[in-house]
Amino acid sequence: MTDQDKIALLSDLVAINTVADHEKKIAVYLQDYFAQHGIDSKLVDVAPNRANLIAEIGDGKGPVLAFAGHLDTVHEGDFNTWDTDPFTLNIQNDKLFGRGVTDMKGGLAAFVIAFMELHDRHEPLHGTLRFIATADEEKNELGADKLAAEGYLTDIDAVIIGEPTGVALNEISEYFTSGGAVIDPSTLKKLQQAAVTSKAAEQHFIFFAHKGFLAYDVTATGKAAHSSMPKLGVDAINHLVQYYQAEQTLYDTLPEESPILAKTMRGANIIQGGAQQNSVSDLATLTELTRTIPELPAQTLIERLQALIANLNQGDETMNLSLHVNAYDDAVVTPRDSQLIKIVQDIIPNYLIEPMVAPTIAVSLGTDAAAFVHANPNVQLAIIGPGNTTAHKANEYVSQQAYFAMVDIYREVAKQYLK
Ligand SMILES: [Zn+2]
Incomplete structure (x- = not known):
């Protein structure tokens, strides 16, 4: 040719x-x-x-x-x-x-x-x-x-x-x-x-x-209120930010490391929350694509994220975080x-x-x-x-x-x- x-x-x-x-x-x-x-x-x-x-x-x-x-x-x-x-x-x-x-x-x-x-x-x-x-x-x-x-x-x-x-x-x-x-x-x-x-x-x-990869959303559900009376509402953005920081610590301290693929890699790529300027946000979502290693497969990582969420939800009765897994595949x-x-x-x-x-x-x-x-x-x-x-x-x-x-x-x- x-x-x-x-x-x-x-x-x-x-x-x-x-x-x-x-x-x-x-x-x-x-x-x-x-x-x-x-x-x-x-x-x-x-x-x-x-x-x-x-x-x-x-x-x-x-x-x-x-x-x-x-x-x-x-x-x-x-x-x-x-x-x-x-x-x-x-x-x-x-x-x-x-x-x-x-x-x-x-x-x-x-x-x-x-x-x-x-x-x-x-x-x-x-x-x-x-x-x-x-x-x-x-x-x-x-x-x-x-x-x-x-x-x-x-x-x-x-x-x-x-x-x-x-x-x-x-x-x-x-x-x-x-x-x-x-x-x-x-x-x-x-x-x-x-x-x-x-x-x-x-x-x-x-x-x-x-x-490999793990694609998931974490959603914080709050309660809307007029922004002049914030104590009547539950601020979903604030709760999601707390989660975001706790999750960063979790990823930073993961003990697993692969001799071939190095560390698990967090990708917190989309964050969305709130509907208007003068309302307390009742919904906020974080969308992530984490890159996984064989030493810490998606299933185990999901369990750790669920434990983190359960812990935060327990620590504050107004906190309502949930995890939704979209897709995953092995390394x-x-x-x-x-x-x-x-x-x-x-x-x-x-x-x-x-x-x-x-x-x-x-x-x-x-x-x-x-x-x-x-x-x-x-x-x-x-x-x-x-x-x-x-x-x-x-x-x-x-x-x-x-x-x-x-x-x-x-x-x-x-x-x-x-x-
Ligand atoms: Zn290609």
Whole structure:
């Protein structure tokens, strides 16, 4: 496949708006694309206008390797913060701009091309290579859940997820101090030294582990009163603020720490309360997304939050706090020296010259990997893909060079793993 064809595919994917919906349009587009090369694929509906896509090649007589990616993107945000139209691929030197190019239409396109090249060149694959594209990864992971429920993930021995894992060299220190990722300190030192003389723009990593999450609301219910007679009311905002501070202390003093994923990370991101200036507030709500570690799973954390709430409610008879859990999922920790990761690291230097050969790191963000690990706790995992930390931001871009390199890396890894 020519470089022009690779750009054209990514350009088409960007032009199909899949902001948290309409993934079926891309799934159908890719189904046609595969069909033109004689590859059968299957749509798995998730909801109206939303579908996953599955395709397979190989002799079926060996292990199962999956290429997995998602079809949806996050919202483009304020149009005016973009320098170019987010739904038109814009090329400036090595940078390809557009919503989703990094997260993760670039990785998805690289999987599609690698898959087709293996098929078109009649590469012998001992086993099964399964292409999996999911809907709704960014919100509720409904697509991956559907595939898990229908058994598409159970027999998978190894999976590459093409989420963006690149970091611009001048952002590396900040990346690891941000709390977003955990790296072995001696590896970081080596990397920083090698970055000084490197001609590369980015360093790509392999994620082998990531935090889980717990999404919940805490609500304080009070009693409204005219603000000139506050003693007749119960101030919900005041009670929620007391809770907020007590919860901060709870998080600050958690004894659990993971050798791989570090500490539980609190995200108290939305606070809402009150209805008008001249009334005592009768309702206030805190909405949180906490990032969890295996040493303190969501269930245990929920128990501690409930105990904290019970304690505060007991200490003040007007206090009426309650917890509502919205969703949670486990942290993912897989072997960092698996056969799959070794193969990826062996192949990378042939296509991508960077300060180091894709060091393995653990990150705080979530991916569809949890569904694969639930389906097979022994699954080998390597999250690696083109793209960088511009995910979810305006002027998101992917390096053309990294995108092209990843096509070759994915293809060669599949050949090697399914030898
Ligand atoms: Zn993503």
